[in-house]
Amino acid sequence: MKPSAVLVIDDERSICEGCRLVLSERSYSVTCRMTGTSGLEAAREGRFDVILLDMKLPDTDGMEILRILRKECPVVHVIIMTGYSTVQNAVEAMKLGAVDYLTKPFTDDGLLNAVELAVEKMRLAEENRWLRKGIAKRTGSQNIVGENSGIIRVLDEVRKVAPTDSTVLIVGESGTGKELFASAIHEESRRRGQRFVAVDCSTLSPNLLESELFGHVKGAFTGATQDKAGIFELAEDGTLFLDDVANLTMEIQGKLLRVLENREYKPVGASQFKKTNVRVIAATNRDLKEMMEQGTFRQDLFYRLNVFPIFLPPLRERKDDIPKLAYHFLKLFCEKTGKEIEGFTDDALEVLVNHDWPGNIRQLKNVVERLVIMADHEVLDALDLLEPPQMSEFLKSDSIPQTLEELRFIKKQLVEEDYGQIERAFLIKALKSCNSNITLAAQRVGMQRSNFSALMKKHQLSAKNSVGHN
Numbered sequence: 001m002k003p004s005a006v007l008v009i010d011d012e013r014s015i016c017e018g019c020r021l022v023l024s025e026r027s028y029s030v031t032c033r034m035t036g037t038s039g040l041e042a043a044r045e046g047r048f049d050v051i052l053l054d055m056k057l058p059d060t061d062g063m064e065i066l067r068i069l070r071k072e073c074p075v076v077h078v079i080i081m082t083g084y085s086t087v088q089n090a091v092e093a094m095k096l097g098a099v100d101y102l103t104k105p106f107t108d109d110g111l112l113n114a115v116e117l118a119v120e121k122m123r124l125a126e127e128n129r130w131l132r133k134g135i136a137k138r139t140g141s142q143n144i145v146g147e148n149s150g151i152i153r154v155l156d157e158v159r160k161v162a163p164t165d166s167t168v169l170i171v172g173e174s175g176t177g178k179e180l181f182a183s184a185i186h187e188e189s190r191r192r193g194q195r196f197v198a199v200d201c202s203t204l205s206p207n208l209l210e211s212e213l214f215g216h217v218k219g220a221f222t223g224a225t226q227d228k229a230g231i232f233e234l235a236e237d238g239t240l241f242l243d244d245v246a247n248l249t250m251e252i253q254g255k256l257l258r259v260l261e262n263r264e265y266k267p268v269g270a271s272q273f274k275k276t277n278v279r280v281i282a283a284t285n286r287d288l289k290e291m292m293e294q295g296t297f298r299q300d301l302f303y304r305l306n307v308f309p310i311f312l313p314p315l316r317e318r319k320d321d322i323p324k325l326a327y328h329f330l331k332l333f334c335e336k337t338g339k340e341i342e343g344f345t346d347d348a349l350e351v352l353v354n355h356d357w358p359g360n361i362r363q364l365k366n367v368v369e370r371l372v373i374m375a376d377h378e379v380l381d382a383l384d385l386l387e388p389p390q391m392s393e394f395l396k397s398d399s400i401p402q403t404l405e406e407l408r409f410i411k412k413q414l415v416e417e418d419y420g421q422i423e424r425a426f427l428i429k430a431l432k433s434c435n436s437n438i439t440l441a442a443q444r445v446g447m448q449r450s451n452f453s454a455l456m457k458k459h460q461l462s463a464k465n466s467v468g469h470n
Contacts, residue, residue, distance in 0.1 A: 202243075
């Protein structure tokens with residue numbers, strides 16, 4: 001990957017050289033200019049990702065340069081540097097489009113964190129532009145969207161196991177797309193011309209589930225007025241997907257084990273077994289090994305199901321796929337509703353990417369569907385992500401903006417206040433789960449340690465004081 005390019009515009013040689021030294025050690029390409037005029041020329045001629053801009057320059061005002069940069073180089077992310085820090089300066093710079101604000105003297109870590117966060121914002125904005133143009137890439141089978149290394153690994157496993165008749169166990173949190181991957185295995189198998197039948201084992205009572213799976217004969221129980229074929233018979237020669245297999249009773253577990261071992265089953269009330277040629281793919285969001293130890297899941301059945309396990313990563317571990325998924329669902333629901341929506345603003349996409357998504361892909365899909373239904377404009381904004389009660393409370397206040405610049409600043413402020421609570425809770429939860437080890441917490445949530453530390457500083461958290469928070 002090409003190193004990110006940084007332009008430093010500052011009249012202090014020590015600042016320029018210090019930035020060059022610190023950033024070069026992290027493989028950034030650094031260019032320095034000591035006047036506003038030469039800095040603008042460099043910005044116009046070069047291709048920079050981030051510009052570090054001093055507010056007090058010998059030949060011009062830094063705020064004026066910022067205004068010019070936002071017009072002529074709107075893609076570049078600008079970080080303001082100043083020794084004359086005031087709230088008013090910060091507010092004005094953010095209104096004009098600066099992404100961050102550094103007060104001199106700043107530390108090496110402070111500089112690195114600011115630049116790394118700006119680069120991440122820039123890359124997300126660039127991806128957003130490509131996705132809005134409809135140039136989203138798709139990898140894998142059917143409607144599986146993603147290029148994250150974890151999904152690439154899963155798709156490779158799907159391709160390897162699909163041509164076989166081996167039993168597969170898909171493990172993943174609720175909403176990670178277990179049925180979608182099971183269907184992909186079926187579609188890439190020799191059974192793709194036959195039926196793919198999905199059964200949710202958590203939705204039926206044990207008695208009904210046994211009858212649904214294996215069928216029953218006339219007179220087997222009250223109401224059984226005629227023979228009924230079970231799902232195993234309906235899925236003959238095809239693929240049967242058993243979701244939430246952890247919810248099976250011990251009795252049905254034993255009968256399922258017989259099917260897997262002997263390829264035969266007995267309908268409820270029948271005296272003879274029936275043969276079956278069905279491939280079974282099971283799925284669970286629970287720890288079956290732990291259930292075995294507790295005596296609620298049969299050990300022999302677990303080993304029969306666990307011939308080829310596939311582990312699906314939660315959405316929080318594949319955040320780089322969220323923009324592609326969001327645009328995929330946007331296109332899907334625009335087609336369903338007949339609406340024409342171009343895409344998301346950079347701020348909106350950033351909120352989506354940084355959300356924890358406890359409900360995983362299903363939750364993201366539902367959120368996008370709601371946004372499309374509610375939208376009455378061509379581009380979905382960060383404010384669209386706020387719940388109506390929050391909007392009502394804000395609109396009753398006396399701080400309704402009067403200019404476009406004020407609107408943009410208040411929008412950013414409103415989103416950050418609402419999102420900041422979630423962000424802080426996200427950090428505390430990650431640290432607690434890793435016994436306050438920042439490195440492990442960052443790895444677990446899929447962030448660079450420096451970026452994780454920067455968020456901790458933003459919320460005034462330390463590894464020690466995070467443990468005591470609820």
